Amino acid sequence: MSFLELQQLKKVFPDGTEAVKGIDLHAEAGEFVVLLGPSGCGKTTTLRMIAGLEMPTSGRIAIAGRNVTMLRPSERDVGFVFQFYALYPHLSVAQNIGFPLEAAGVRRAERDERVRAVARSMGLLPLLECYPRQLSGGDQQRVSLARAVVRHPAIFLMDEPLGTLDADQRLEMREFIRGRQQEMKVTTIYVTHDQEEAMSLADRIVVMQGGTICQAGPAAEVYDDPASLFVANFVGSPGMNFIPGHVRAHGGRCVFMPDRAQTPIPLKASIAPGPATLGIRPEFLHASPQGPISGTVVMNEYQGSFRSIHIDAGFTGTIAMRAGESSRLQPGQKIRLDLDAAHARFFDTQSGRRIGHAI
């Protein structure tokens, strides 16, 4: 029995919007699970249902074996961290952190001790007497986190907590959150639209789209073995490249014939002949004078330690290739590409589903 269980959870809003379409999800004790997806995919609604801020239309939520589906948030023992800190401006940092304890009737002496202990572990001791308006965004979010931590809840629920922070603060806070979570071993459900954040924080990533779960698994699995075109494109920056075409049998072997291209790509695996979309990540493409894919360089994007070369190869959208930081390919240059076939993934062009995937 998992620590958190969602069974056939559904949410239909009064205006008819099906925000969450009957999902099954579980999280083990101490696990860091990230709900990842674009705006409107249902991840925040799912989180709010776990918190009790939203009532499900149908389905069941259990925490530590207890059916909490109809319980109020205060009866569920969850700690919620919002995107916009939600600190009380008229209370000091110490009072903000202590607020949930005060609301729960904890006596002053014990409250002060617990507040100081949490503040110390989060590097907030020097700020205890400050007011939220005196703090940077990063520090405010730290206080928000401390407030969720102080009660030692059974589950942390975090809704895009780093969204309002500057890019460099976000990286720092990410490491901080992961460090604390690993120390405290509290089951955490974390919502984000940023796949890089998901990859770096999660024990397991749950990719959502249109109110359903597309795939759930460890970061490496979701990255290397995406279940669909959507997951393959959404995870990774830039996402996986897609080349539509056909798989053909060619003298005992399989080849992939891209649409609008002359040269077939020999395959190692055996895939049933028919229409398919070949997916290949930017780091598995390289320039090669004999390569099967030809095109024109559109952009050479410098990224410090590497470059993203964007190429128009006659398919919808551009192909992105990861190159070394010394690459001097210029827009307008003609180029031929080859790929590392072992990392090619095939998808049904119609349904988007991965061909030959276990799920």
Add this chain to the structure above:
Amino acid sequence: MRFGRAEVLHRVSLDVNADELVVVLGPTGAGKTTLLRTIAGLQTPHEGRVLLGGADVTGSSPAARDVAIVFQDFSLYPNWTVRANLEFPLRAPGHALRLAEINNRVEWAAGILKITHLLDRKSQKLSGGEMQRVAIGRAIVRRPRVFLMDEPLTNLDAKLREALRLELVCLRRELKTPMLFVTHDQVEALSMGDRVVVLSEGRILQTGTPEDIYRRPASPVVARQIGQPAINLLNVRREDGRWKTSGGVAVAEARESHPAEKAIIGVRPEDVACTGGEHPAAVRVVEAIGPAKVLLADWAGCEIHVLAPATMAVQPGDRIFPRANPDRIVVWNCE
């Protein structure tokens, strides 16, 4: 540029050349938006001038300056259609355009930004990405002399940001109009800028190409602003002709050109090899980020980030022998 009692911009001087995309990079509060608003004419500087095309426009109204701004929060008229939003700047006083020409411009802008199918939709019914495209369209219909962009991609989902980044650069190149693009996101600065201006607390810390700023940052502060994961900064002292950390790790040879006894060394995670060094480091955290792995390791008391290949088998608790590439380190004097 003073704002009340606080000096928001301190004698900032910067040039944008005719066919250039200049990115102003800095954290929130650095003065980037104030800078942009001053150039646009939405704020008057207390000192200094704004010159556009050689002419002093410091006293001119925003309309007279012929600059177009795109804001972070799109700022569209929600009850109007996309077409009406795009037409609006062309109907403003001072822009006497015939109806036919207005239509042409609107269709042209919509085509470039792939929003032709949205022309008759009310802007409040658009997604974030679509709204931002309309905001950009509204800026380009005027064919201004300069584009000013204030963190236009910040409010968009990560995936959309990636896509629009590319489109914006291609668009600017096609229009050949100079652009000043303000952001706190170093990925945008590195990939979009012909030149980058690093701004902090109202002062310019460094100006240069993205490669200049990345490879030869002027100070540890600049170095930390750019590059992900962030650059490793190590406090070292000179010992036996080498720079050593307080934990006794020899990081690099100390060259004669650095007479000081103490220094700060910057070395990027991708420039630290996992083998070849003399002193072991204990791996604490392994982060899989797709094409690579980021290791957080304890190197005799110093915490460092190392970029390792995705195929490397490594776990927390393993030992590595880090070696900083001597051609890639940057050495600064201590303040």
